[in-house]
Amino acid sequence: MIEFKHVFKKYTNDIEAASDFSIKIDQGEFVYVVGPSGAGKSTFIKMMYREEKPTSGQIKINEFELDKIKGHEIPYLRRELGIVFQDFKLLPKMTVFENVAYALQVIEKQPTEIQQRVKRVLDLVGLADKADAFPNQLSGGEQQRIAIARAIANQPGIVIADEPTGNLDPDTAGGIMDILEEINQQGTTVVMATHNSGIVNQRKHRVIEIEDGHIIRDQRKGGFSKNE
Amino acid sequence: MNSLTFKRHLKESFKSLKRNGWMTAAAISAVAVTLLLVGVLLAILLNINKVASDIENDVQVRVLINRGTTKKQQQQLRQELSSLSDVKSIRYSSKKQELKNVIGSYGKEFKLFSGDDNPLNDVYVVKTKQPKQTVKVAEKAEHMKYVYTAKYGGASAKKLFHVVDSVRTWGTAIGLLLLFVAVFLISNTIRITILSRKNEIAIMRLVGATNGFIRWPFILEGAWTGLFGAILPIVIIDFGYVWLYRVLMASLASTGYQLLTPATFLLQIDLLLILIGIIIGALGSAVSMRRFLKI
Ligand SMILES: Nc1ncnc2c1ncn2[C@@H]1O[C@H](COP(=O)(O)OP(=O)(O)O)[C@@H](O)[C@H]1O
Ligand SMILES: [Mg+2]
Numbered sequence: 001m002i003e004f005k006h007v008f009k010k011y012t013n014d015i016e017a018a019s020d021f022s023i024k025i026d027q028g029e030f031v032y033v034v035g036p037s038g039a040g041k042s043t044f045i046k047m048m049y050r051e052e053k054p055t056s057g058q059i060k061i062n063e064f065e066l067d068k069i070k071g072h073e074i075p076y077l078r079r080e081l082g083i084v085f086q087d088f089k090l091l092p093k094m095t096v097f098e099n100v101a102y103a104l105q106v107i108e109k110q111p112t113e114i115q116q117r118v119k120r121v122l123d124l125v126g127l128a129d130k131a132d133a134f135p136n137q138l139s140g141g142e143q144q145r146i147a148i149a150r151a152i153a154n155q156p157g158i159v160i161a162d163e164p165t166g167n168l169d170p171d172t173a174g175g176i177m178d179i180l181e182e183i184n185q186q187g188t189t190v191v192m193a194t195h196n197s198g199i200v201n202q203r204k205h206r207v208i209e210i211e212d213g214h215i216i217r218d219q220r221k222g223g224f225s226k227n228e
Numbered sequence: 229m230n231s232l233t234f235k236r237h238l239k240e241s242f243k244s245l246k247r248n249g250w251m252t253a254a255a256i257s258a259v260a261v262t263l264l265l266v267g268v269l270l271a272i273l274l275n276i277n278k279v280a281s282d283i284e285n286d287v288q289v290r291v292l293i294n295r296g297t298t299k300k301q302q303q304q305l306r307q308e309l310s311s312l313s314d315v316k317s318i319r320y321s322s323k324k325q326e327l328k329n330v331i332g333s334y335g336k337e338f339k340l341f342s343g344d345d346n347p348l349n350d351v352y353v354v355k356t357k358q359p360k361q362t363v364k365v366a367e368k369a370e371h372m373k374y375v376y377t378a379k380y381g382g383a384s385a386k387k388l389f390h391v392v393d394s395v396r397t398w399g400t401a402i403g404l405l406l407l408f409v410a411v412f413l414i415s416n417t418i419r420i421t422i423l424s425r426k427n428e429i430a431i432m433r434l435v436g437a438t439n440g441f442i443r444w445p446f447i448l449e450g451a452w453t454g455l456f457g458a459i460l461p462i463v464i465i466d467f468g469y470v471w472l473y474r475v476l477m478a479s480l481a482s483t484g485y486q487l488l489t490p491a492t493f494l495l496q497i498d499l500l501l502i503l504i505g506i507i508i509g510a511l512g513s514a515v516s517m518r519r520f521l522k523i
C-alpha cells in the first residue's frame with residue numbers, strides 16, 4: 001500500500017515539483033503516472049523510495065512511515081520495493097547473474113536459493129542465456145529486462161518503474177510491459193511513470209496525471225490524456 | 229553479519245580487485261612505492277641509531293690509581309666505586325696490561341718501559357648504567373682517596389652525546405613524518421579508487437544494501453591492496469639488507485660496532501610494513517566511503 005497525504009516537495013532552487021499530493025494506491029493495482037517532461041513524475045516516484053525527501057506531508061509505504069523513518073531503516077524500506085530506473089543502474093563490474101543476485105545477497109539468502117531465484121527471474125525476462133555477460137555487452141532493452149529481473153528477484157509487493165520503456169523501441173517496450181503486467185497479475189503493485197501514450201492507451205490501467213507539480217487527474221482505466 | 233555473508237564479502241573483494249584491473253594495479257604500485265620508501269628510510273634510521281648507541285655505550289670512566297697503592301687499598305677503592313648508584317661494572321686493568329695495550333696500539337718502542345720502568349698506573353675501567361652518567365661518576369671518582377685522576381673521554385664524549393641526541397630526535401621526527409606521508413599517500417590512492425566507484429555505491433544503496441553490507445568488500449579490498457603492496461618492498465628490503473649487511477659488516481668489523489642483525493630486524497620491519505599496508509588500506513577505504521554512505 002502506498003499513501004501520500006498532503007505531500008509537498010520544493011527543491012532548493014525554489015521549484016515546487018509536488019504540490020499537495022494526496023493519493024492512495026492499494027496492493028495489486030497497476031498505475032501509470034503520466035504528464036509532460038518536468039511535470040514532477042520522477043519526484044513523485046523518488047519520494048516513495050526516499051531518494052528525495054518531501055518538504056512536508058506524510059508518505060506511507062506498507063508499514064513504513066517515511067516522515068519518521070531513520071537513515072539506517074531506509075535499506076529495509078527499499079527491500080520492500082523493486083525499483084526500475086530509466087537508466088537501468090546496473091552494476092557495471094558485475095555480470096548479469098551477479099547483478100540480480102546482489103538484491104538477494106543483501107537480504108542474506110542462502111547461495112543455493114539465490115542460484116534458483118536468479119535463474120527463475122532471468123527465465124521470466126527471457127535472458128537466462130546472458131547470465132555471464134556484463135551489462136555493457138547487452139542492448140538497452142536487455143539491460144532494462146535485467147534491471148526488472150533484479151527488481152522482482154526478492155518478490156517485493158511493490159514495483160516502481162520510472163520510464164522503463166523510455167529509451168526503447170516499441171517492440172522491446174512491449175516486451176517490458178508484458179513482464180510488468182505478468183507480475184501485476186500475480187498480485188504485485190506496479191507504479192510506472194511514462195510519457196509513452198501508445199502504451200497507456202493500449203494497455204488500460206489507472207492513470208495519475210501530473211502537470212506542473214499538481215495532480216490534475218486520477219482515473220480508473222484512463223487514457224494518456226483526459227478524453228482518450 | 230553471518231559467516232555466509234562474510235564469505236560473500238571476501239569473495240566479492242577479490243573479484244573486485246580482479247575486475248578493477250588497472251586501478252588495482254595502480255593502487256598496489258602506489259602502496260608499494262610508499263612502503264619501499266618507508267622501509268628503506270626506517271632501516272637506515274634504526275641502524276644509525278643502533279651504531280650511535282653502540283658508540284655511546286662504549287663510553288667509560290678510566291680511574292687511574294695512585295702509584296704505590298697497596299692491593300688492600302685498591303680493594304677499598306673498588307668497593308667505594310661500586311657503591312656509586314650509577315655504576316654498572318668495574319674492570320681492573322694492571323699497569324702491565326695497560327702497557328701491553330699501549331704497545332699494541334702505538335708500537336714496540338714502548339717496550340723499553342717494561343718492568344720497573346713502567347710509568348703507567350693501574351686502572352679501574354668503570355662502566356655506568358647510562359652513558360651520560362660517566363660525567364658525574366668521573367667527577368666523584370676524582371675526589372676519592374688513592375685516585376690519581378679519573379677521565380671519561382672529556383669534551384669528545386660530551387660532543388658525542390650531543391650528536392647521538394640529535395640523531396635520535398631527528399630520526400624520530402623523520403620517522404613520524406614518513407609514517408604520516410605513508411598514511412596520506414596510501415589512503416589517498418585508495419580514495420581515488422573509491423571515488424571512481426561512487427556510482428556503484430549509489431546503486432547498491434538503491435537496491436537495499438545496508439551501509440555495512442556495502443562497506444565490507446571495500447574495506448577488505450583496501451586491506452588486500454595494502455597487503456599486496458607490501459610484498460615487493462619486503463622482498464627488495466630483505467635481499468638488499470642482507471647484502472648490505474655483509475658488505476658493511478666487513479668494514480665495520482674492526483670497530484666492534486654492529487648493525488642490526490638481519491634475522492630479527494627484517495622480521496620486525498616486514499611485519500611493520502605489512503601492518504602499515506593493511507591497516508592504512510582498510511582504514512583508507514572505510515574513511516573514503518563515509519561520505520558516499522551518508523543518507
Ligand atoms: N534535484 C533537483 N533539484 C532541483 N530541481 C529539480 C531536481 N529534480 C527535479 N527538479 C525539477 O523539478 C521539476 C520536476 O522534475 P521531475 O520530477 O524530474 O519531472 P519529470 O520526471 O516529470 O520529468 C522540474 O522542473 C525539474 O527541473
Ligand atoms: Mg522523470
